[in-house]
Amino acid sequence: MQGTIEPDIGFEARLPISDWNGKYYQSGCGGYCGAVLADKPGFSNTINEALKRGYATITTDGGHEGGLGDASWAEGDPVAVEVYAHRGIPLTYDVGTELTRVYYGQPPAREYFGGCSNGGRMAAMAAQRYPALFDGILGGGAVLNLSFNGGVYGSWVVQVNTSDSGERILTRQNFAHKLPALEAAVREQCDASDGTSDGVISAPRDCDVDVRELAACTAEETDSCFTATEKGVLEKWYQGPRNSAGEQLYPGMPAGSERYWQVWFLDDQEQVAPGNQLGGSYAKYLGLGADVDSAYTAMDFNFDRDPVRLAASGKLLDALDPDLGAFRDAGGKYLMWHGLADPLVLPYQSIDYYESVAASLGGVDAIEAFFRLFVIPGHGHCWEMPSGLPEIFDPITVLDRWVESGEAPERILARARDPAVAEIDEALLCPYPARAVFLPATDSATANSCSRRH
Ligand SMILES: [Ca+2]
Structure with a gap:
């Protein structure tokens, strides 16, 4: 009924x-x-x-x-x-x-x-x-x-994956095909961090992914190399949100989570990925409430000023x-x-x-x-x-x-x-x-x- x-x-x-x-x-x-x-x-x-x-x-x-x-x-x-x-x-x-x-x-x-x-x-x-x-x-x-997961982390994931001209950097079209190689490389880096080399990352928080170790693209871009621009996003995604003083506000993407990015954070041409929608929406409608105008987006979240302004909604x-x-x-x-x-x-x-x-x-x-x-x-x-x-x-x-x-x-x-x-x-x-x-x-x-x- x-x-x-x-x-x-x-x-x-x-x-x-x-x-x-x-x-x-x-x-x-x-x-x-x-x-x-x-x-x-x-x-x-x-x-x-x-x-x-x-x-x-x-x-x-x-x-x-x-x-x-x-x-x-x-x-x-x-x-x-x-x-x-x-x-x-x-x-x-x-x-x-x-x-x-x-x-x-x-x-x-x-x-x-x-x-x-x-x-x-x-x-x-x-x-x-x-x-x-x-x-x-x-x-x-x-x-x-x-x-914080919605307002701080959600806004961060969107902001660091957006270019100065407002374009999304990693998208389903240009990056989903690289996820298997990324996942394999990260597993190589992080598997042993939990104390056991068994092919499974059982303690992702114990591994800081070093994106400099990922294969760079040289003459030709392939499915298994990463451009400097891509590495710039990846570094910030793994690192997580920080304010301008460098203080960690929330953790970053777990090592080993790469395959799921295509579901949550890689937009395709028709649609904004649901994770990108969720993050922008929290601060705008629940976190900052009447303090923001109708044009507000995740790009407007200020990592110095706004985290403390989420306290009332968090309560x-x-x-x-x-x-x-x-x-x-x-x-x-x-x-x-x-x-x-x-x-x-x-x-x-x-x-x-x-x-x-x-x-x-x-x-x-x-x-x-x-x-x-x-x-x-x-x-x-x-x-x-x-x-x-x-x-x-x-x-x-x-x-x-x-x-x-x-x-x-x-x-x-x-x-x-x-x-x-x-x-x-x-x-x-x-x-x-x-x-x-x-x-x-x-x-x-x-x-x-x-x-x-x-
Ligand atoms: Ca392991």
Whole structure:
């Protein structure tokens, strides 16, 4: 069934006609939301995978209509911004659980929330601000620090890839064909930085890519050489945003994330890439608000003056509160994951957040009874395209088993999306700070534990 929840949240609820498992599943929405995507496939801000498993489900448009990369709906509408920030979560919960109760004649026995990207941010908001609502929470690729990831990093990625004459420098047409060679060269540089030369970059933050080592173009430009102009952009992309005093404001593109740039940051002739839309839109409509005029673009963001001006929006929209004590005390379980090669929503914010919760609540040993983070080497942003490494798992089943049994997941078996072209078939994803273990297929029956990590 479809409808609208006050003040203006469009929704679709799908409830099993038979074989209801007695539970409720509420989905988040990605980007700036703006549409009810009830038929979206996979596990990223979707309901059909939960529906197939017998859950009563609901998904929403986040409280407004608009495009995924366009936040113009926020202009002059603080109520819509608050709904998008976090208020939509309990408003949807109240209606979704009531619909379920009326339809089946009994309330759901368990309630879950799941989302990726902005939906992952909503998941964290649910744990932080509404700790009693959900028995279990799934959050992947979460843009926890939305104000800086969107406003600072998003603006930087656009600005340093734009020429003085206003043209985009790296585009899909002129650069996508070079990404495989770039990825291979960066892997060569960074593989061993995590301590193991296994062809996998498992600690991208430990490697500073040196673009001077990349093959230069000489007489003829090929798919595997890089011009000085290209290297200039690459250096800044890997380095990340800095102000004019040279202070680091936010990290840069993860080493190993290159293949995903074509999805998020390389414009083609017809269309601005979604990552470039998202960044410009944050500062204009959410971050700087009434202080900017209608002609404002990402090119206008000032890295000296503007980062502090994002604080008010960050207070509302960022999901960085490390105190999950109320969620823990309510008995909730929180399964978080993040791709280490996510160039859109940098994985370090999930890692840093996990560390902050640990610091706030007695250390990793104390929090892992209710909160676990699984980082996934090679995985990009919410399964946007295959990584070539194991990255497919069923987070709903993992979480549900945790909630029902009380036993936290010690490992998650992930499989490659397309085994025919994958470099490695299977991996054990391990709770942070342990690293994933990559398995030859023949070893999967025997290798069944994550190395101890403390
Ligand atoms: Ca390695």
